[in-house]
Amino acid sequence: MRYMVVIEEGPTSFGAYVPDLPGCIAVGESPEEVLQLIQEAIEFHVEGLKEEGQHIPVPHSSSSFVEVQA
Structure with a gap:
């Protein structure tokens, strides 16, 4: 199965969660680490x-991206 993962950058680390699996989270020091x-x-x-x-x-x-004028 292939689950969508959301990665968020914080001040000192990266967090990841899986919308389809509530409570399934991870934290790492880099995008690569948090994906692993x-x-x-x-x-x-x-x-x-x-x-x-x-x-x-x-x-x-x-997921999708929406472009807006800022």
């Missing part, structure tokens, strides 16, 4: 859901 960590977090999250016999959410989020 969120991939591991997604795998761990999905594995936990399977072990508990819960439904695995189907990816359905998407």
Whole structure:
């Protein structure tokens, strides 16, 4: 499965979350690190859901950019 990941830059780190997997988050020192960590977090999250016999959410989020005059 392919989940959309949102990455946000903070003052001292990068955060990532997965809209289709509430509570699945990661924090890293660089965009590359946070992507690696969120991939591991997604795998761990999905594995936990399977072990508990819960439904695995189907990816359905998407993203787009909108250009505006500033």
